[in-house]
Amino acid sequence: MVYDYLIVGAGAAGLSLAYHISREPRLAGKTVLLLEPEVKDQNDRTWSFWTDKPTLFDEIAIRTWRKAAFRAPGFEQVFDLGRYRYLTIRGLDFYQFVKQKLAGNVQFTRLKISVESLENEASDVVARAEGGREFRARYAFDSRPPQFAPRPDRHRYLLQHFVGWEVETDQDVFDPEVVEFMDFRGPQHHEPRFIYVLPFTARRALVEYTLFSATRLPKADYENAIRDYLAGTRGVGNYRITAEETGDIPMSDHPLPARAGPRILNLGTRAGRAKPSTGYAFARIQAHSARLVAALAATGQPPADATGDQWQFRLFDTLLLDIMQRRGETVRDIFRELFERNPVERIFQFLNEETSWADNLRVMNSVTPGPFMRSIAQVLRGRPGQRQG
Structure with a gap:
């Protein structure tokens, strides 16, 4: 057959x-x-995403949020997501x-x-x-x-890696209406590192420690970072770990x-x-x-252009990967500038690769140009940037 x-x-x-x-x-x-x-x-695994349209899987989302927080030294804000929703599916x-x-x-x-x-x-x-x-x-x-x-002489190869705990507390700790999208207030150690929190109720949440780098850490390092966040930032003394999530997602501009x-x-x-x-x-x-x-x-046939990807967004991805590889600690400041200087709807639309050329220019003009200019030079040379010192 x-x-x-x-x-x-x-x-x-x-x-x-x-x-x-x-x-x-x-x-x-x-x-x-x-x-x-x-x-x-x-x-x-668990999948999270944002959307401004109904989806085929709305009925199985375990939670939907209309607000998200971004936090970094010098800037913290809880955003109303406007036309967007943030969903999680198990x-x-x-x-x-x-x-x-x-x-x-x-x-x-x-x-x-x-x-x-x-x-x-x-x-x-x-x-x-x-x-x-x-x-x-x-x-x-x-x-x-x-x-x-792999061709490390031509392309960039990183991982997004994480450990997450689903925790239950004895008192109200979390705001169940607000996703902690990125909390960069912890040490960066030359890499982008942040805490990510999905609050299901005031006493139950998924708390993840996430990094972008070439190699994973010892498991105890992720766990210690989560403990520090729960005790130091949230002031949680007693909690129970009801589930654990670990993973690493390849992040590369390899074609x-x-x-x-x-x-x-x-x-x-x-x-x-x-x-x-x-x-x-x-x-x-x-x-x-x-x-x-x-x-x-x-x-009766697949489309000639199967994905519809646009070259300018592939370039933006390559530039950010290059910055992560050269000077990962500066990524915190890039995201801080993005969230501080743009409407959150524009950021989500940009990350969805749905922005116009005019909005792409607005996004790029909102961040300090130096790191991107150096990565553009590396792209033009055809060589990924490498950390020096």
Whole structure:
């Protein structure tokens, strides 16, 4: 059998595309094979994002906020998000939601199997899987982790890494209406380091210590930073840790192609959907899925420009990564200037890559130009900046 579409991987990207396909009436007759290496039955991650539109997943968001705080030495403010909302979705809720929506839909076939290779052929794609099994489809969508040989002489390679504790306290501590988006008041140690807090109630919150750097820290360093924040900044004496979250998100300007030939489209991090300068991915995955499905429904083919990414935003990401690599401690001041000198809606729109050229200039003119000019020079030389001393 030759399927119409083959989706490799059933994480955020693969399941999102499957769900978008299931909602498109013009694709109701298409057959879809979803190959997943493992069953997603654990809450292995949490996704947060901001949006100014209704989403397909509003009903499973565990919390929605309309206010966010930014804090750094010399500037602190709680912002009303205006037309934006900030949402959080648990991974397990997402997996179960999509699986339930796909259950009983005869156009979908799901198999638990690992794909070893995908190859373009003249009229279709062949997927070779474990046990010597083969599957064919007109188009394949690959959400496996990207594989590439790093080129540190050409590109920048950092991680956004974090440890988070979900804590419960004995007294009211948190403002459940305000996300602590970035709290840069702690030591930077030559790297961008901040506390991030999602308050679910006045006594329960996810508290994360997040860094941007090339390597992870010993786990005790993250935990000590969270303890210092809870005791020193929040004045919390007694609390219980009810859950823990750890992770590292690759942040790089290494090119990640949207296609791997005429009939293979990449998804998720394999297609560069984790924004290189922030690590946010969920909303970008949804936009990518919607773009692919719209073209498939209208023309029968994926779009020629699969992602719609604009070169100027890729340049902005590269410049910020270069600054992080050269002088990471200055990133705190860059974000302070962004939040101090711009409406928060403009910042979120800029980070969503939806701003006009005029607003892009306003954003760039709001920050001290020196660090960016030095990174522009490195880009023109074709060499990433390196820390000196």
